């Protein structure tokens with residue numbers, strides 16, 4: 573078997589590692605990695621098997637990971653954790669960040685978590701072993717967008733000094749991605765609105781989550797609008813500037829030495845953790861090996 577490198581192909585038929593025939597909607601890979609997305613099940617296919625067959629031809633090894641956006645256009649995804657969707661004030665800040673990034677040429681998309689079917693993490697750890705969740709819901713679609721993006725905006729209103737249950741549910745489902753540091757190389761930022769308390773805690777937490785995934789963060793904007801609704805207007809302007817900063821950081825591959833050093837330390841912690849659990853967490857161990865990080 574030889575490793576091959578081809579451009580993206582679409583609508584191929586392939587044989588999955590379980591032996592079933594699958595229609596492969598999109599298929600792309602860099603040397604050594606491959607992944608594909610199945611439209612019928614809306615699942616991002618990930619495997620620790622080392623061989624993928626396409627028609628009669630054996631092609632490549634080690635499907636583990638969505639291939640990063642390598643196109644000329646920057647991609648940013650904004651995630652709004654408010655259940656109020658279009659009525660959400662936080663959404664206005666997420667949208668403003670995306671507008672700022674668009675002004676710098678980015679392609680930007682907003683996702684309301686409240687419009688998705690995303691279930692609680694069951695704590696079963698099957699994703700640690702297999703690289704796939706046992707639940708068939710909208711998490712894979714959202715995760716695919718996050719993986720393909722160059723930048724991620726996390727937005728949540730303050731709910732009892734924390735993020736909303738909707739956003740926390742998504743975050744809990746990313747434990748495997750955190751152990752594997754899957755967003756290394758991406759950039760992010762955070763926005764929130766609140767009556768008046770918990771703003772710095774929630775912004776700090778969302779940026780911490782992005783760092784935990786391996787991404788560096790470029791800033792944050794929060795608005796206390798309980799007693800001063802006009803504070804939102806100021807925050808919208810700040811959020812637009814933050815979007816420009818995000819896009820500039822991506823374009824210039826801006827370095828954030830302090831964060832990168834903290835991310836490296838956390839990465840070392842996860843490397844040791846995954847190594848210590850390599851029999852049970854097979855997907856994670858293979859992932860680290862295939863990245864050449866172990």
Ligand SMILES: Cc1cc2nc3c(=O)[nH]c(=O)nc-3n(C[C@H](O)[C@H](O)[C@H](O)COP(=O)(O)O)c2cc1C
Pocket residue numbers: 654655656659660661662663728729730731732733734765766767768769770797
């Ligand atoms: C369940 C719940 C909990 C809240 N907890 C807090 C809080 O701890 N501190 C605060 O300042 N505001 C709190 N708020 C107010 C919201 O953060 C505020 O209204 C926010 O702007 C709503 O954003 P949204 O329109 O994007 O949903 C809470 C609101 C709700 C519904």
